[in-house]
Amino acid sequence: MTLAEVNLSIAGPELFLLGMTFVIMLVDLFGDENKRAGRLYYGTLLTLALVAVYVFVIAAATPRFAFNNMFVADQMSTILKVSLLIGVGVLLVYSRGYLQTRKLFTGEFVLLMLFATLGMMVMVSANHFISLYLGLEILALSTYTMVALNRDSATSTEAAMKYFILGALASGMLLYGMSMIYGATGSLDVSIIAKTIELSRANDPLITFGLVFVVSGLAFKLGVVPFHMWVPDVYEGAPTPMAMFIGSASKIAAFGFLVRILGDALAGASNDWQGMLVILAVASLAVGNIIAIAQTNIKRMLAYSTISHMGFLLLGILAGTKSGYAASMFYIVTYALTSLGAFGIILLLSREGFEADKIDDLKGLNQRSPWVAFMMMVIMFSMAGIPPFVGFFAKLSVLEAVLNVGYTWLVVYAVMMSVIGAYYYLRIVKLMYMDDPVDTTPIVAGRVMRATLTVNTLTVLLLGLLPGAGLMGLCLAAIQRSL
């Protein structure tokens, strides 16, 4: 294979990111302590921006392959990559202050974050079970370490331990399932597997058996019921920025992963996985929404909220149609956006020695800062799926896709669960607007952070008012051209 056949330029952004990561790693070794943090911060932001531009510039309408079909750059991967790069950038802006006051804004954090980003980019662009797995592990190993970054904190370490053990188990299951599919089809290439299954092997028990393991592994990674046990503990134990990372950018990558495996490689076996996803979605919507009500820690509450949102995401995927995948894609991108906002506000309220992670810490926020309270309200209503915020249109498109394939009962069930879900989002609004503050420390935050948070919130509102102006149609077009 010559270099031209490898088609390196398709994977240019990933290679560039890798190179920049090494540069930043080296730069971190020099200079005095005080200057380093700023250099890391701006260097990373610049890298992310450049990579995003690069991804955008080389984007093409038709899928292009590299590394002997192991890697694909198509419209879906372009949109997902740009969103997750923006997500990571916003995350860095939000978490800088938090991490600096806790002395965690170090070279290690930045590097791990960059490696995780690289892993995510590989995940959404992989067209081969090996490269999929490779991307997943780059992401996972970086994330385990980031969760444990606060070495002196026992809860943090415990969360990392739990995450690592369960994550490793899930990876094992996934790999086992993949090996069975390899046995049945004789290939690890997504396109070849898809063709083989479609032609001859749709009812092969070996594939069904492998599918069970693959779906279980994916369910672990997504954190859907009954494989969700790690989610609340990790959210609560991890430093807030890491929880934010798991709840936003990494979910975008997980969606790409899911679609590549189920929607592309195993599309021919959709009858088998549809039923499995129905069970996972039904259970996630129930457990996520109901248990969230009982939480007193806002990070745990958001963890259960994520579980229920992942249930909704699965609804779109289990429809098994292109409009279903497109709906889920819109859902995950907008969910990541809202989730960033929610964690951003928690970070905004936290300060040295104070995590702002109790629900009661939000009491009377409207009296302390009407604008912050308003932003949180927008985010909560969006998560609850109330129009005119974007969460409503995300839910609408998923429900439409599900109803279109005839699962009327599932739609009715999902809306019932949304009402239960609305209660705990509403409770946050109630605390902010209708209770008196217990904590009256003035809210201090950098101008950049405030501005970013404002833009973030206004996007939630604006995408709600004009979802068709771009993203919704873009997702559909991307899915149609990519699968």
Place this chain on the structure above:
Amino acid sequence: MQTSSYILSLAIWVPIVVGVLVLFLYRDEQKSAARWVALIGSLMGLAVTLPLWVWFDNGTAAMQFVQKASWIARYNIHYALGVDGISMLFILLNSFTTVLVIIAAWQVINEKVSQYLAAFLIMSGLINGVFAATDAILFYLFFEAMLIPMFLIIGVWGGPRRVYAAVKFFLYTLLGSLLMLAALIYLYNVTNGSFDIVDFQRVPLGLTAQTLIFFAFFASFAVKVPMWPVHTWLPDAHVEAPTGGSVVLAAITLKIGAYGFLRFNLPIAPDASQALSGFMIALSLIAVIYIGLVALAQSDMKKLVAYSSISHMGFVTLGFFIFNTQGVEGGLVQMISHGFISAAMFLSIGVLYDRVHSREISAYGGVVNTMPKFAFFAVFFAMANSGLPGTSGFVGEFMVILGAMKVNFWYAFAAATTLILGAAYTLWMVKRVIFGDIANENVRALVDLNAREMVMLTALALLVLLMGVYPQPFTEVMHVSVDALLKHVALGKLN
């Protein structure tokens, strides 16, 4: 009308934009600026709706003042507005009520003034949107978004149990509307990808599908109306809401439920509506009689008026489901009349509450001695509430009873008991609060109406009287639209 009209867009966006402006005046020292901006905004909001009345064409049942633009191309959703004889009056009613509410808050609300006024202005725009939307998703958007300001109004400025009432209000209405959303998506699939309400009304549907759709919409609108037995959120919300909140709830948001029946249930599921008319009539009559009796037993003035609202709304739904012109028009007239009267009743109670800070009937007595002007208005509105001929309360009730008589004597008979019950609970309250000797020191210290309160109550009294004496301008507007609707329902969708 073929050309695009922007009047409805103005009716929606003027209050919202002014509301957002007011929101930015949130510092406490800018109270009076916020009030003036809000008042001017609400007057502007009212002014932009007046052309609807002036240029309205009574001769057609088609949508007028139409504006249509593609909004979400992916799902063929349009920003489509338009009014017909059924919806037009409610936009005026709503814009008018908003002015009253802003005036009512003038000296009363002193905390978070700008947020309070902004909430009302934004809600006013959203409610206009509900009545003007001719695209189902746009309708749904306004319908739901309206809950947010109302939730805050009840929860932040309400009485002691405000939080409970606010959450109950929100979840109750959300459950109903989400089921409606499922029905809307179903209809979208049946019509091959359209969210236009007119397409929904045209598409043929089997009886089973119609019945399911009927109940999905019913879940949403019955809660809003509210019909017995899903009315229990209303007394809580009414009692705990600040005066302005109660006024808007009673005068406008209840009407949205009834409007929904006319816009969705009847035309989209006509055969199911007819098949289930007995059920609907039974619920309506239970509301009229049973809730009337419940009202009789109340010791809290606001609760009494709240139950009276439910009872009166029972009349409206009764009128709709007897399927004749008098019934439907009577129901509509009743809705508008009740908008005026209930607003007046809640404002009157607000007048007393601001002075004495009690809503208990027993805390008053002999108010006429210290507040003669107020007593005049209170007695007048009480009479209107119990349906005295010459007031607007009479017209609607009379038409509905007349319509019911054509269908079944006993419906009419049962409905007519409201004339007795309504008079009983309203006048008995008036007797205990207004007349008699001065009951206590609080009453002795009362000061009569000030200019602000005079303006509000006089305006309402004139409208009640006008509509009572000369209802024709109101019925003229709705006549053609109602006839077209009834023809459509009679035709059905099955063949």
